[in-house]
Amino acid sequence: MKRLIVLGGGESGVGTAILGKQKGYDVFVSDKGAMSKKYKEVLKHNEIDFEENQHTENKILNADVVMKSPGIPDKVALVQKLIENSIPVISEIEFAAQFTTASIIGITGSNGKTTTTLLVYHILKNAGLNVGVAGNIGDSFAQQVAEHSFDNYVLELSSFQLDGIEKFNSHIAVLTNITPDHLDRYEYDFNKYIDSKFRITKNQTASDFLIYDADDEAINKWLLENKTSAKLVPFSLEKKLEYGAYVEDNNIIINITKDRINMPISTLSTKGKHNTKNAMAATMAAQLLKVRKQNIKESLEDFEGAEHRLENVAKVREVEYINDSKATNVNATFYALECMEKTTVWIVGGVDKGNDYNDLLPLVREKVKAIVCLGLDNEKIKNTFGNVVDIIVETAGAEEAVKVSQKLAEKGEAVLLSPACASFDLFESYEDRGRQFKAAVRNL
Template identity: 55%
Template sequence: MQQKVVILGGGESGVGAAILAKSKGFEVFLSDKGKLHDRYIEILRKEDIAFEQEQHTTEKILDADLVVKSPGIPDTVPLIVALREKSVPIVSEIEFAAGYTNARIIAITGSNGKTTTTLLTYHLLKNAGLKIGLAGNIGDSFAWQVATQQHDFYVLEISSFQLDNILNFHPEITVLLNITPDHLDRYGYDFQNYINSKFNIIQNQTDEDYLIYFKESEVIQTELEKRNPQVRRVEISLNETTIEGAYLSDGKLISTIKGETFEEDFDTLPIKGPHNAINAMAAISVARLLNIDHLKICEGLRSFKNAPHRLEIVEVIDGVTYVNDSKATNVDSVFYALGSFNQPVILIAGGVDKGNDYAQIEELVRNKVKGLVVLGKGPEKLVKYFSGIVPVIFETENIQEAVEKASEWAVDQDVVLLSPACASFDLFKNYEDRGDQFKAAVRNLVH
């Protein structure tokens, strides 16, 4: 009898999972409580995959032999609870797709920096001629690629939500950049639950696999001591020499892997700031574990273009540099952003606060920020915290007004930095929309 697979969520990952399930002979039904994008409706019809939108038909879903759940659906919703009570296996698209490929998997996670690291790793390996796919929390659906393409390697950006439903997922190389409080509303406001989710990435690794991690992360160090996983460790450090791994010394990225040393001047790279030194060292470490030629690595590092909304220079107007870091949706990201500049900063921050603790950036703000523009519907927490620390504070719900006020305060050699520390949903569709509106507002200054 044909097994029934139900896909919950009809976005990129859900439709990809449906296509893979159909190609493997399952009876497939896709259900989304929201409205499906026209493009996905067209694809599902073309593939003759049954689906529903703007509802969940409970009886049909509970009749599944396997459920592939969108990462955006929390485990606490009644439908998921009911499925668990019936002992129906629930997996993520990542878990489902990994079971149908023999490609070698490089999986990258962290509270911050994972997109840049994933893109850079993919760029280095693709530039070296590897047959490689890019997927996970970025790019085309992993399952879709497994169903329709042939790759020898995949570089996957993995979020904690995707790691919540992992059973057998087994990357050959994992990268764990950092773990700082984020998405705590999803994890019962218990940081340890979020940490556990991130560490799911190594749960199936063996002593033949590699874990690349940032040595200065106290959370990661504590967990490694507690868990003592049987995996080969590759350390990355900004402060210390590493025996097997990479470190930053006098502006040079130095990597020692398998007894061989690689060096590159960090200043020659198109990405800046200490957080990007960590990201670059992680990508270099992956490339070197896969025996990529040194010259190819250097070539790839210099030709890399980062994704938008990550310390993206928008314009330099009258000597003032306007920087879009809209992706900085938590305090840790802002810490790294402020650490990337030596010039005085006018900071634009605010939005939906996710339980932020601003103590982490207090000293940097005190030393670097000459003005704070609070952009958002609930400015009280930011204003209260930084009153008396920042010389001038301005509140607004209008991004053009925010940029104009920052421009009014700025002088030659200053940086106007949008690095919000908060989610964007009070005033914008998402962080991309916020970043795009910021860029448009900056460009309006010169018209």
């Protein structure tokens, strides 16, 4: 019996443990921190052995294979020891993929991947395909492989998940964009992060597809210097493409099959240039899976978008409150500010992953009347925007940030939470930050 060790007792870890046990492995889960009650109950119910608040080395170093959850960096001593002992250390998606014959649509990118994943899933489900959605969303991929038999999976894949793949392949890979993010995990080397994202195409063959943003400098550079076997399927807002998706006279044109699609941008349910790109990528993925044009158009018109991504929370005394807590990097916040049509009070800050805020200066100058800081260390924000915005206030929680914003915003203006940072200094996660913000707005 092969021994499977799972490092990390969160969603991906517990899902892998369930699948491993089902496939006849001797499974042991080890978490260095405390595990949530919910996951401990699941492991007990499935009679899977686990430990928390420690890693007992002699129970781990006898593994045949180790699944490391994406949050654990490769440079951790225990992981290094496993590698030195030639024990394979893989990600959950690598482990789970060997137990399904489903067609996989894998979606990665610095921004837009959640929205694009949900949009592809929405289109395929509405078209009647037997499809699951997983990765960074909802139940883990491994657990779904254990409990369902879907013909298709739409997977949102982070660079950390892709770092742990060997044989995993997406029949259709989508690369939404690449901008500096998580550089703390890649030795502050942008090229290492770019290579990590492109692992999504490493096992693709000539019968597979790579859908990508042809306006993205980092993507174009990589494609010039490296080879992929996949068929390239580009989308662009800037140039007309012979093959792919582009924009002409405010219409999206998609020209990859005989069934050419022509759709007014105004009919899309989610607004903004980045959402036009997400819609192009999702539409091409659906077309490659033979979904009919009419089905695609209907789904694009009634799609609701992702929670915590430019989500309209409420209008209070004629001021709009918008929750974009999912914006954990500068590029995501750039999109949010670009979409703002009203004078804005901007709530920003948190754990900075090596941010350069200078890209935001023109948008901030044009649209932002006041900045409300929501983080423990706000020096960089104050230094960057101190000369551009007259009012910068520091706050220490969502409720305080919302109350201060209400005082600063006038009729016809907007309050935007778009932090450009991770949330772990004051909140459990970006979801927690977004929920606390929404609760505070509803209490005004």
